[in-house]
Amino acid sequence: MSREQELAENLRVVRERIQAACVAAGRSEDAVTLVAITKTFPISDVRALAALGVRDLGENREQELKVKAPDCQDVTWHFVGQLQSNKARSVVRNASVVHSVDRSSLVKALSHAAVEEGRVLRCLLQVSLAAFGPAEAATGRSRGGVEPDDVPALAAEVAAADGLELGGVMAVAPLGSDADEAFGGLENVASRLRSEHPGADWISAGMSADLDAAIRRGATHVRLGRALLGTRTPLG
Template sequence: MMTVRADELRENLHLVRERIEKACEAAGRASDEVTLVAVTKTFPVSDVRALTALGVRDVGENREQELKAKAPDWPDVTWHFVGQLQSKKARSVVRYASVVHSVDRSSLVTALSKAAVAEERTVRCLLQVSLAWYGPAEAATGAGRGGVEPSAILGLAAEVAAADGLELGGVMAVAPLGSDPDEAFAGLRDVASRLRSEHPGADWISAGMTGDLDAAIRQGATHVRLGRALLGTRPPLG
């Protein structure tokens, strides 16, 4: 018998998939071009169980400690690490995650490669692109959502492509606070196009969360990272 929580997740998933389908239709895209990554940060493993029972196969975590606590019980799930990653935690993340969305510096490339070789795994890496230029408030204060500057993306891409145990997958970004998401994600789309000109297989664009997934899909996102729309208001961090 379905629990109240499982019923809630079923309804949320239905609404999210419907929203993705409508956004794809409006953009002239097929809905199967966009992969939903369910971000379960701070939510219990029981929610992962319920979502996988409903057919979700891509799950994301922001924190290494939550990833290693949840992932071992769900080996048939593709685990995505979507948060900022310290190099010293690379091996722990590589042990469980098949995709790392937040590669933004050479030292992290080195750490991930060393970890992937040690764990005898191949990890797909997305380069996190800074879109701070598109957020006036963030640009003015120097604050941002992380990532490498667009001008440096091809250099970092070459490092990932040459690293043992790593596969260059594409790009990821978070729209800056106060930005026009269409403008910001159009900028990401241009960076992605430049990347593909040198690395044709690096065709993932990870962009779009609950508030801006429609804009991300309009601008070519292949993966959307959803937490609140799917799971509700986050419990406080422990």
């Protein structure tokens, strides 16, 4: 089986899984967007996915995004990783959506870069779900994100910033958590956000292992890497 055939089969399985999760949740399949995360995979895989009709692609490292995005421009690029403020301009040049806005200094950096580049960047607030993952807290590791109680203030900053558009929220289920419970917490944060900002209706949640729970809890975007592309090669 060629790599193109492998990707096509993986994509078929993933789309069937998304469809089944939507049916189980009483939602339309059209309500959920697949974002293919191509971290550590070659540009040939990016091109193959685009040829198969995948229109949303994501990276979590600025170094990879700035190489891949110019090579494949007829798709929407999403930046999904933790972002240093000094990398904001590069990400603004190459991505249309940033899923990991979690602090005021980053809002300022992205706004400045967007204005300078003449672009409008859609921003999702990364919400910490650490309260739902005591096992993760015990390891001293964190998936990052703004605390739920601090979401309204950060959302107001993004909504008021030039060059930025408030899109909604993003989260990663903590290690060892009940994904349904964790994403239920995110769903509540998203609902409160929409009451203040009706257009901020994206919920980016769910990866290869937990997309079913995320869709059940209202995810509009699922971020899949392993299920589509296989096991990643560690970066050196």
